[in-house]
Amino acid sequence: MDFASATTTTVVSAGEVIMAALLRLPVHSFSDLTRSLADNLDLRRRRLTFLLLSPLHFALTLSHLRSLSLHEKTLLLARLLLSSLHLLLPTAASPHPHRLSLRDLDAALLLVAMCDSHDPSAPIDSWRATVSRHVLHQALSPSGLGDGPWPVLCHHVDAAAKCRRLMETMAGGGKERSEVAASVASVVALPWVDHGGASGECVVCREEMGEAGGRMVCELPCSHRLHWGCALGWLRRRHTCPCCRHELPTENVACEMGRMWRAAVRGRILCDEPLDQATWHYSLANRGQLQRYGSPELVIAQVHHRDGHVVLRGNQRTGEGVAL
Known part of the structure; x- marks a missing residue:
């Protein structure tokens, strides 16, 4: 089934695909996943903080970014977002042919921070000062000060949604899959x-x-x-099975993002337990805080699965606790 025909192009549908995958995890796997996500987010925050506290390393990383072409910057950003998708969907992940070196990780994190902190209406006096103010604002926000898995999960779910939007942009709106070699x-x-x-x-x-x-x-x-x-x-010429078209991992970043998303969508469609039969409990007490996690287009609600673990559910612009 083609990914574009299986889902809509809204941000919330991308979030729901990830949350459906989280819903199917057993309790121990969900705990392991949140620890893995927390460790990764901690590494990213420490690397970005290191860049901001070291003028020399910030200047070197910014110089490296400026030396890259637009296409190279796009691939760098795609590899960073793809890493979040790999962490959220470990069963569909490849053996990490797209792993970032420390230099590329720093450059990608700085690129994302510059994009997030850029205000077209305000002049940029210093990128380091601008990014520092943005990072400080994030650290003092409810998501930055919050405890538990919510800030961690929301960060990676939001990155996964951006990964899908970037994939669609790189594909130019086309639906045809590229024939590339398996990794x-x-x-x-x-x-x-x-x-x-x-x-x-x-x-x-x-x-x-x-x-x-x-x-x-x-x-x-x-x-x-x-x-x-x-x-x-x-x-060597294709990454699909000649019998059933099952996709193997590739070293092409755009194709790998598409493969991961199609695997996630198939998992949701073929789920043994339909989402509308799950037991959802909307946490109104945390609604105001949780809505500020993630992107402004993706409202996050706290949901408890009947197996006992907590997952996230997204709903576009509203916080209504309707069944998916």
Whole structure:
């Protein structure tokens, strides 16, 4: 199913896809996820604070940013946003071919902070002073002072929503998927399997699988099997299974963002427990505080799943606790 046809283009639908994925997590997995997200957010805050407290490192990072082309800045931003998507959807994540180096992480964090703090109506006397004021304002906001998983989750859910908008912008509104190669790490990770002499043919070369011997057969994540040589030739040009179109991770940032979102949407559609049958309890006591988390277009409400763990739910511009 094509991602664009499965969901609308609003910010809230992107948030709901992520929250639907969080809803399906068992309690222990949700706790592990929040700790992982908190550690990542703490690293990002410490790196940005370090840049602001060190004029030399700030100047070097800003100089590096200015040396990049617009396309390179876009890819840098995409890789940062994609990392939040990987953290929120670990089961669909790739072996991190898009991991940022420390230099690129600092540059990406500074780029995001500059975009967030820029006011077209106000002159920029100093980027360092402007970003510092913005970071201080964020630190003293309810989301910055809040305790628990809410500020952490909202930060990454908001980043995931931006990731989707950036993906749609990079695609230029087109719906066609690009044919790109699967990542080297995902191909190397494919397991050898013993076909056991069972009947069946390789869909690429149309030869009987049993004639190849166990060492020459590999299994894709979707459980379809191919001759190793055929799989290597196929995945060098495409990142999809020739039988079912299951997508493998790629080293193309835009395609990887699309793959992650399509996996999230399929997971929501095929969820064993429909969202409208879940037990939702809207926390009115925290409504005023929680609405200020995340982007202004995405209102966040506190929701308790009947298994006992807490998830987030988004609703565009209103705080109504209606079932998804």
